[in-house]
Amino acid sequence: MKIKTYAILKNYFPDVIDMVLELKNIEQVKNQLEEINPSAKEILNLSRFAVDDTFVSLNHQLNGNEAISVIPPSSGG
Amino acid sequence: MRYISTNKIDLLALSSIIEDENAGAVVIFNGTVRKRSLGKEVSHLFYEAAEEMADKMMNQIIVEAKEKWDLCQVLAFHRIGEVLIGESALLVITASIHRNEAYEANRFIIEKIKHELPLWKCEYFTDGEKKWGGNCNCQEITKDPNVHIYS
Numbered sequence: 001m002k003i004k005t006y007a008i009l010k011n012y013f014p015d016v017i018d019m020v021l022e023l024k025n026i027e028q029v030k031n032q033l034e035e036i037n038p039s040a041k042e043i044l045n046l047s048r049f050a051v052d053d054t055f056v057s058l059n060h061q062l063n064g065n066e067a068i069s070v071i072p073p074s075s076g077g
Numbered sequence: 078m079r080y081i082s083t084n085k086i087d088l089l090a091l092s093s094i095i096e097d098e099n100a101g102a103v104v105i106f107n108g109t110v111r112k113r114s115l116g117k118e119v120s121h122l123f124y125e126a127a128e129e130m131a132d133k134m135m136n137q138i139i140v141e142a143k144e145k146w147d148l149c150q151v152l153a154f155h156r157i158g159e160v161l162i163g164e165s166a167l168l169v170i171t172a173s174i175h176r177n178e179a180y181e182a183n184r185f186i187i188e189k190i191k192h193e194l195p196l197w198k199c200e201y202f203t204d205g206e207k208k209w210g211g212n213c214n215c216q217e218i219t220k221d222p223n224v225h226i227y228s
Binding site: 004006007008011045046047048050053055057069071072073074075076077 | 108124125126127129130133155166167187190191192193194195196197198199209210213214216222223
């Protein structure tokens with residue numbers, strides 16, 4: 001499972017995280033990221049998650065083949 | 078059409094292609110890079126995006142604006158990569174029969190971009206510091222990063 005990070009999240013994680021653990025839903029992904037880097041907890045709480053370019057909720061179920069993006073708060077314009 | 082690009086935004090060229098005989102009002106929002114921020118001198122901005130996703134969302138925002146208001150024309154572009162002082166980072170042009178629709182639709186598109194588009198600004202300062210910032214902070218009130226507040 002590949003997890004892509006953006007912008008400020010790159011201060012805490014690599015651009016792409018190759019997760020070998022079996023994670024059943026997005027909440028488990030978020031929890032796992034918090035375990036990898038506890039100092040990212042605050043920004044992860046503010047972030048949205050997308051699966052295959054579509055925003056999803058924390059209870060979104062995973063089959064292991066998806067492309068997951070962690071989307072920190074927007075700052076366009 | 079690509080809405081997100083590293084290409085420079087050419088305001089004059091883009092304004093000319095939106096000419097429409099049915100329009101009585103054309104509103105242009107040109108978001109430019111300012112010289113000072115957070116009390117410091119800015120060197121330049123760098124914009125990053127989840128490009129494919131941001132491009133699709135920009136198209137959806139424009140479709141939604143067209144559904145809400147009777148618009149003759151709409152254009153919206155966001156630049157990514159390095160953007161220098163004075164250059165355009167975001168351009169939104171709306172044209173309608175009367176001014177209210179053009180103003181309201183333009184504001185709607187800008188707010189959606191600022192709150193929801195997966196696109197981020199990093200400010201680089203002349204003192205060597207950099208800061209990802211200007212983030213949407215709606216979740217402090219809504220308690221949900223997916224729920225935004227529009228004034």
